[in-house]
Amino acid sequence: MSDITAHMDKAIESLKHNFGKIRTGRANANILSDITVDYYGVATPITQVAAVKAPEAHMLVVEPWDKALVNAIVKAISASDLGITPSSDGMVIRLPFPAPTEERRRELVKECRELAEHAKVAIRNVRRDANNKLERDEELTEDDVRREQARVQKHTDTYVAMIDDLLKAKEAEVMEI
Template sequence: MDGITQNMDKSLEALKHNFAKVRTGRANANVLADITVDYYGVPTPVTQVAAVKAPEAHLLVVEPWDKALVNAIVKAISASDLGITPSSDGMVVRLPFPAPTEERRRELVKECRELAEQAKISIRNIRRDYNNKLERDEDLSEDDVRREQAKVQKHTDEYVRRVDELLKAKEAEVMEI
């Protein structure tokens, strides 16, 4: 059961990571996690070449340690699919996060639901793989296999419930004005 728990935990962590990247109108440094800049020929995440601060709820300030990277950071953020227009004064990059419209918030909730469904599918796939392994195990009787599969199902139900809880919390955060 340890292997199944580890794999399902990974699915939950992936969901949390994906939820963190959903832009809710609040400044969140996690939206920059997948944006890379060319740092002396090496693609490097912005968060590793700059300090990212949120002085206000709707503003992120990116302060690169090497000031020569300011323009590269602005270009990388502009080229990304964040939908945020960065501004720079040559020293820092400012990212204003406008509050999303009602329609945009509904789209974000839909996106969150899709991410949650992907996590549920992942968890169900783990259950299927584990059940198949149980069925192939020749040391177990049919009754033992059924008992173990019932335990796996309870485990799966618990993780699906956790996904639903995370989704409910994220929906509330997205719909908050």
């Protein structure tokens, strides 16, 4: 069961990470976690070469520790698919987050539902693998196998409910104006 729990926890963590990258109109530093900048020949995430702050709900401020990186960071953010136009004063970079339109919010909700469904599929795959292991175990009787499969199913239902709760919370956040 601990192996099953570990795999299911990874699916939940992956879902949380993916939800963190979805732009909701509210400034969120996680949105920059996958954008890399060339730092002395090494592709480095922006969050490792600069301080990312959210001074207000609809603004992120990126303050590089090495001021020579300002232009490289602006180019990396512009080249990404965030849809945000950075502005720089040579010292810091400001990223304004406009509120998404109603249509865009509905698209984001669909994207959230797809991510949640992928997480559910991952959890179901863990359940399937666990059930297959139980069936192949020759030391267990048929009744023991059924009992353990029921425990695995109960565990799976718990994690699917967790995904549904995360999805509900993210949908509410996305649809909030």
